[in-house]
Amino acid sequence: MRKGALLSCTAALLCLIGIVVAASGGDLQDRNPIVITSDYEFTAKNGVVAGSGTVDDPYIIEGWQIDAGYHDYGIRIDRTSRYFVIRNVEISGAAKAAIFLSYVRNALVQDCKLTGNWIGITLNFASYNRVSGCTLASNAEGLHLRFSRDNQVLSNAIYGNDYAAIWLYASNTNEIVGNFLAESHMGVYLDLGSEGNLLYKNTFLDNVHNAHSDQPNQWDYEGEGNYWFNYVGIDADENGIGDSPYVIASDSDQDNFPLLRAP
Numbered sequence: 564m565r566k567g568a569l570l571s572c573t574a575a576l577l578c579l580i581g582i583v584v585a586a587s588g589g590d591l592q593d594r595n596p597i598v599i600t601s602d603y604e605f606t607a608k609n610g611v612v613a614g615s616g617t618v619d620d621p622y623i624i625e626g627w628q629i630d631a632g633y634h635d636y637g638i639r640i641d642r643t644s645r646y647f648v649i650r651n652v653e654i655s656g657a658a659k660a661a662i663f664l665s666y667v668r669n670a671l672v673q674d675c676k677l678t679g680n681w682i683g684i685t686l687n688f689a690s691y692n693r694v695s696g697c698t699l700a701s702n703a704e705g706l707h708l709r710f711s712r713d714n715q716v717l718s719n720a721i722y723g724n725d726y727a728a729i730w731l732y733a734s735n736t737n738e739i740v741g742n743f744l745a746e747s748h749m750g751v752y753l754d755l756g757s758e759g760n761l762l763y764k765n766t767f768l769d770n771v772h773n774a775h776s777d778q779p780n781q782w783d784y785e786g787e788g789n790y791w792f793n794y795v796g797i798d799a800d801e802n803g804i805g806d807s808p809y810v811i812a813s814d815s816d817q818d819n820f821p822l823l824r825a826p
Contacts, residue, residue, distance in 0.1 A: 591628035591653055597638045602645045610638075616645030621671070625650045631657035631680070642666045648673065655679040660707075664689050672697060683721070686711040686734075694719060699728075705747070708734040715740070722746045728770070731757040741826065745769050753780060765789045766825040774811050782811060782818035790822040798823050 597610040605611045605622040614622040622645060629637040629652065637654030640647070642665070650673040654661035661677040664670055665687040675697045677683040683699030685707045686692060695717040699705040705721035705728040708714065715738045721728040722745040729739060733755040740761070744750040745768040753760065758778035764787060767773040773791055774782075782788055788809070796805040805821040 591626055591651070594627050594629060596629055596631055596634045596636060597624065598636070599640045600642060602643050605645060605647065614647070616647065618646050621646035621648050623648050623650070625652060627652045629654045631655065631661070633658045635659040636663045637661040637680070639663045640665070640667055640670070644668055650674050653677070657681060660685040663687065664692065668692060671695070678702065682707050685709065686714060689714065693717065699724070705729060708732065708737060710734060712736050717741055719743070727752045730754070731760060733757060735759045737761070740764050742766070743768070748772065750774055753777065763787055763789055764826045768792045768825070776812055776816050779816050782816070783820040786820050788818035788820040788822055790825040791818070794821050796821065
């Protein structure tokens with residue numbers, strides 16, 4: 564995993580988080596689905612409540628409750644480069660994805676609740692974005708990355724989805740850290756050459772299958788891996804780390820430091 568590849572992403576997104584760290588409260592307002600297809604369409608009519616699109620003053624889309632009513636998407640943002648934040652939004656009923664970000668960079672999706680959609684969030688040809696603190700539950704699929712790289716998926720609760728909690732399709736060098744991945748057919752599915760991704764401190768609980776990969780990925784970092792509910796190894800020195808690896812694939816794709824307790 565090329566840790567340096569995400570440094571610029573992390574620095575910019577930390578600026579965004581510093582700006583939006585104050586929790587937004589109040590009741591959500593009902594509105595229709597949002598579609599933005601260029602940097603010029605970040606407008607109040609399209610759900611933007613603040614900001615100018617810079618790293619210091621990102622566009623803010625927040626406080627909405629969207630019943631997609633079987634529209635394809637609840638929020639679709641396509642081919643933009645401006646900085647923006649989607650936070651404190653609830654979406655249900657999307658026929659394709661609650662939030663669909665395509666050819667997008669510099670986005671932060673934070674503290675959203677996405678339930679009862681086909682897919683919770685799709686990142687399509689997207690780079691240098693972060694999804695954090697969201698709940699993606701009771702969808703057909705939780706989070707789907709397609710041809711996307713150098714994104715961060717941090718501290719989300721993704722559970723009760725019919726197929727995969729997280730599915731990476733030809734997506735490389737992403738960070739998936741600290742997520743709760745439970746009660747799905749597949750916890751994480753890495754397909755079509757997805758490689759060089761970093762996954763650690765995630766909790767895999769009560770999935771039919773926890774993980775699949777067809778290329779090498781990194782499942783631990785600095786002596787810490789993931790919690791796997793069906794790990795059967797021992798911890799002879801009682802340091803909270805399993806003494807034998809949790810094998811993902813037979814070609815040495817494995818978690819070398821499986822956690823004995825959920826992080």
